[in-house]
Amino acid sequence: MKRIFSLMALVILVMMLNSCGWKIDGMDRLDEVYPPAVDGDCEGDCGVDPDGDTDVTEIELEDVEGDTLAGVWAMKMSLNGTMSPIGVPWKINLTNLFIVNIDEDESQMSLTFCDQITKIDGSGGLGETEIPAALQTTMEDYPIEIALPGDQSVSATTVAWTWGINLEDPQNDDISAVTVDDERIFDQDKDGNPGVTMTVKAPGGQRYMVRRAVWNLSEGTLSDDKQLLEGTLQFQVDEIAVGATSDMLMTVAPITSDTEGNTYALRRIAGIELEDGDVDGDEEDETLVDGDDDTEVAEDAEEGESKSVRFKDGSAITCDQLKAQYQQLFTK
Amino acid sequence: MRHLRWWHAGSVFLICLLCMESMAFASGKWTDMIDFSGYIQSDIRYIIEDWRGAKKGDGYEFQKNQNDVVLRLEIFPHDNVQAVIEADLRFYGFNRADSLYNVSDRGTSDPFNLQLDEAYIHVRELFWEWLDLRAGRMVVNWGTVDQFNPTDNISARDFSDPINFSAKVPNQMIELTAYPTDWLTLSLIWVPTFRPAQLPDSAPLGFADFGFDKNGCFATAPAPPLTQKNMDDLYKLFESAGDPCNLNFVEPGMPIVTPDFSMKNSQFGAKAQFLINDFEFSFSYYYGRFSFPVALTAAALIENSQVDPAVLDIKYIVELYYPRMQVAGFDFSYSAEWLFDIGIVGEIAVIFPEQVDFGLKAYWSGAEVANMGNNNVPSTPFPKATVGIDYTFTSWLYMNVMYVRGFFDEFNDIYGVHNYMVMAAELKFFEDELKVRTAAALNVDDTSANINGTVTWIIYPSVEVIADVLWFVGNTEAKDPKDYASKSKFGMRAVGRNVVSLKGKFSW
Numbered sequence: 001m002k003r004i005f006s007l008m009a010l011v012i013l014v015m016m017l018n019s020c021g022w023k024i025d026g027m028d029r030l031d032e033v034y035p036p037a038v039d040g041d042c043e044g045d046c047g048v049d050p051d052g053d054t055d056v057t058e059i060e061l062e063d064v065e066g067d068t069l070a071g072v073w074a075m076k077m078s079l080n081g082t083m084s085p086i087g088v089p090w091k092i093n094l095t096n097l098f099i100v101n102i103d104e105d106e107s108q109m110s111l112t113f114c115d116q117i118t119k120i121d122g123s124g125g126l127g128e129t130e131i132p133a134a135l136q137t138t139m140e141d142y143p144i145e146i147a148l149p150g151d152q153s154v155s156a157t158t159v160a161w162t163w164g165i166n167l168e169d170p171q172n173d174d175i176s177a178v179t180v181d182d183e184r185i186f187d188q189d190k191d192g193n194p195g196v197t198m199t200v201k202a203p204g205g206q207r208y209m210v211r212r213a214v215w216n217l218s219e220g221t222l223s224d225d226k227q228l229l230e231g232t233l234q235f236q237v238d239e240i241a242v243g244a245t246s247d248m249l250m251t252v253a254p255i256t257s258d259t260e261g262n263t264y265a266l267r268r269i270a271g272i273e274l275e276d277g278d279v280d281g282d283e284e285d286e287t288l289v290d291g292d293d294d295t296e297v298a299e300d301a302e303e304g305e306s307k308s309v310r311f312k313d314g315s316a317i318t319c320d321q322l323k324a325q326y327q328q329l330f331t332k
Numbered sequence: 333m334r335h336l337r338w339w340h341a342g343s344v345f346l347i348c349l350l351c352m353e354s355m356a357f358a359s360g361k362w363t364d365m366i367d368f369s370g371y372i373q374s375d376i377r378y379i380i381e382d383w384r385g386a387k388k389g390d391g392y393e394f395q396k397n398q399n400d401v402v403l404r405l406e407i408f409p410h411d412n413v414q415a416v417i418e419a420d421l422r423f424y425g426f427n428r429a430d431s432l433y434n435v436s437d438r439g440t441s442d443p444f445n446l447q448l449d450e451a452y453i454h455v456r457e458l459f460w461e462w463l464d465l466r467a468g469r470m471v472v473n474w475g476t477v478d479q480f481n482p483t484d485n486i487s488a489r490d491f492s493d494p495i496n497f498s499a500k501v502p503n504q505m506i507e508l509t510a511y512p513t514d515w516l517t518l519s520l521i522w523v524p525t526f527r528p529a530q531l532p533d534s535a536p537l538g539f540a541d542f543g544f545d546k547n548g549c550f551a552t553a554p555a556p557p558l559t560q561k562n563m564d565d566l567y568k569l570f571e572s573a574g575d576p577c578n579l580n581f582v583e584p585g586m587p588i589v590t591p592d593f594s595m596k597n598s599q600f601g602a603k604a605q606f607l608i609n610d611f612e613f614s615f616s617y618y619y620g621r622f623s624f625p626v627a628l629t630a631a632a633l634i635e636n637s638q639v640d641p642a643v644l645d646i647k648y649i650v651e652l653y654y655p656r657m658q659v660a661g662f663d664f665s666y667s668a669e670w671l672f673d674i675g676i677v678g679e680i681a682v683i684f685p686e687q688v689d690f691g692l693k694a695y696w697s698g699a700e701v702a703n704m705g706n707n708n709v710p711s712t713p714f715p716k717a718t719v720g721i722d723y724t725f726t727s728w729l730y731m732n733v734m735y736v737r738g739f740f741d742e743f744n745d746i747y748g749v750h751n752y753m754v755m756a757a758e759l760k761f762f763e764d765e766l767k768v769r770t771a772a773a774l775n776v777d778d779t780s781a782n783i784n785g786t787v788t789w790i791i792y793p794s795v796e797v798i799a800d801v802l803w804f805v806g807n808t809e810a811k812d813p814k815d816y817a818s819k820s821k822f823g824m825r826a827v828g829r830n831v832v833s834l835k836g837k838f839s840w
Contacts, residue, residue, distance in 0.1 A: 004510060004512065004518055005604075008518065008520065008602050008604070011520075011600070011602065012602060012617050012619075015600060015617075015619040015658065016658060018596070018619075019619070019656065019658055019684065019686075022655075022656050022685075022686035022687060022711070023686065023687040023688075023689070023711065024628065024653060024655070024686060024687070024688055024689070025689045025691065025705075026628045026629040026651075026688070026689050026690045026691030026692075026705060026708075027629075027689065027691035027693075027703070027705050028691075029589070029628060029629050029651065029691065030629050030631060030691050030692075030693050030703075033629070033631070033651070034631060034693065034695060034700075036700060084568075126696045126699060126701040202696050202697050202699055202701075203634075203636055203644070203696060203697065204636055204697065205636075245642075246578070246636075246642040246643075247575040247578055247642060248575075248578070248644060251571075
């Protein structure tokens with residue numbers, strides 16, 4: 001009988017040892033059943049190519065020298081915050097791209113909107129938006145004017161930028177209760193829908209909305225080579241949906257600004273004398289900005305001389321070019 | 333396919349009869365070598381409410397119109413050999429031909445199937461006179477209490493018919509039983525593949541019971557085993573999707589992670605049973621899986637409707653899993669002659685479970701938009717137990733009362749292990765020709781209950797008429813729709829319908 005008991009005990013012992021660490025994880029199982037997308041899996045329109053590889057003609061430029069701020073600049077504004085449309089906080093990054101003209105006496109800079117790129121971490125694309133061409137085109141007619149002190153600097157200032165709504169006091173008017181019947185709303189992009197029309201990628205559809213962004217810009221710092229002007233900012237964004245192609249797009253989650261990490265940067269693109277056709281077409285003199293290296297001063301540039309950008313195709317910078325190459329332009 | 337199965341099983345049965353016939357000729361005493369028994373039963377069942385169905389208003393209709401022919405054949409070709417075959421030919425009694433194309437198909441217009449409940453060989457005194465072998469398709473019962481046996485895990489329960497909750501699922505296995513002394517019995521069982529419990533057709537409502545308001549608009553989601561904060565986030569996700577009336581929940585999916593047929597998924601049981609005077613007790617061990625599924629994952633697949641862009645189609649897929657476990661058990665029964673002959677029974681099982689971590693993800697147009705996880709079953713060992721007494725007051729009155737810690741399907745997940753009182757009373761009249769039995773199980777924690785009443789009238793010997801009523805008491809809705817643990821045990825619609833049943837049975 002002892003042998004029988006011993007045998008049974010041995011079998012049970014083996015079974016018990018075999019069961020150490022039994023565990024099954026539902027998250028792992030979900031990843032197995034629904035494999036997460038990996039970089040490079042993006043299908044369809046995945047936004048701006050991070051490598052800047054597009055069909056748009058590349059900007060070929062060399063450093064532009066100038067004694068003053070006057071001229072054409074590319075501007076990138078990076079805004080970071082959080083939003084919680086489904087209760088889980090998601091990090092959101094908005095990148096605003098502008099072409100900036102600073103007048104000859106440096107009293108004013110004019111920002112022409114090119115694009116806004118939305119990236120939301122952890123949402124899997126939910127809530128990300130895209131600027132339709134109509135909105136981009138129409139915004140060119142509504143440049144943002146910012147007064148400058150005229151002493152080769154950008155002083156700290158507060159700017160309000162509105163979309164689709166006229167406000168008496170753009171910085172302070174309350175728009176939280178705005179409805180589609182509000183007389184201040186106008187069809188800014190002229191597409192027949194109130195306010196402006198924003199494309200929402202997921203859930204897919206169109207949102208008709210008004211928007212106000214208030215930026216508290218810090219004083220800008222000009223780099224020693226006068227090619228880059230940088231500063232920080234605080235921002236507040238108010239968005240109100242006044243219509244949508246589906247109910248689910250009527251919910252607009254507020255964005256809470258991060259207290260740090262919001263920056264703006266202007267990269268000098270052309271001198272003041274740039275006009276259409278005022279281009280040095282001598283490609284031999286061109287120095288390409290390759291994005292991997294510091295920008296180089298053109299060989300034919302003389303100290304103190306204001307120089308224009310020499311574009312390959314002879315045209316001025318376009319929004320498409322800026323969108324395609326902004327990452328290279330702002331790579332130090 | 334069904335015909336093939338029927339023919340196959342029929343052929344087996346016929347061959348057995350022929351074998352029996354040939355053996356009979358060989359021995360000349362073939363009638364001594366077989367025992368042929370069985371019964372014919374008709375069961376007409378009617379749903380007597382309309383609030384426990386998948387949709388409110390479903391009810392007041394026939395639930396069953398079933399006829400069973402159960403044939404049991406026991407063959408004794410040798411004093412030490414027994415072969416057992418039990419088959420159930422079941423006709424469901426409901427026409428399922430919904431098209432002119434299949435009205436000519438008898439299998440569709442009069443659906444049936446053949447179930448092989450037992451088919452095994454029992455060899456006594458194998459090699460030694462103290463060793464028995466049983467091998468084949470069979471059912472094993474362990475434990476000493478009435479039905480609520482936490483140590484009984486070899487054969488899964490068959491709850492496909494809630495009135496007949498004592499039924500079990502047969503499986504192929506090999507059992508060695510040793511009788512080294514007259515006070516000790518040792519058993520070893522090996523079950524090569526796992527078979528889970530059969531559940532009532534209402535069971536999916538336990539995992540994907542969406543609530544809708546009177547306008548048919550989404551109101552509540554099924555509570556997965558998540559924390560309150562996770563549930564708040566989940567509801568925000570649904571709220572962010574806009575008008576609840578624009579959420580179209582398509583038929584939920586409930587796939588099961590089925591164990592493969594490898595050796596590691598075999599089941600194994602060992603038991604040492606002792607008999608000392610009036611005291612019978614045993615120690616047991618089981619290695620295998622819990623036969624009821626627990627929630628492992630949930631995925632909400634959200635897509636814009638192709639028909640109406642304003643509508644979101646939401647497919648909810650809950651994946652279920654049979655967790656592995658080991659069970660160390662002890663059971664006893666004692667007849668206290670010194671105390672009015674009261675029977676005292678008890679069982680305790682300590683379960684060593686596999687840890688199950690639940691995960692939920694939501695995908696919007698294929699992109700993951702939310703994920704949340706929670707430990708559903710901790711790896712901590714937990715006990716399930718039953719203790720009870722039974723007493724025969726007179727020749728016509730019998731009662732038993734039991735305390736049950738942990739119902740059949742409870743596995744210490746987020747719902748927990750609950751406490752129950754189970755009572756049964758049986759009265760017999762007219763020399764046992766009329767029997768009235770009432771039984772009830774009360775969940776002490778949420779005060780929900782299951783009440784079953786049965787009246788059996790033996791019209792003639794071997795002919796019975798049986799009337800049953802099954803009634804569930806408790807709230808069909810969870811106290812807190814966001815709390816997995818707040819559902820009412822017997823109130824929730826997953827446990828089944830309130831029904832009355834009328835059966836006629838002829839046995840031989």
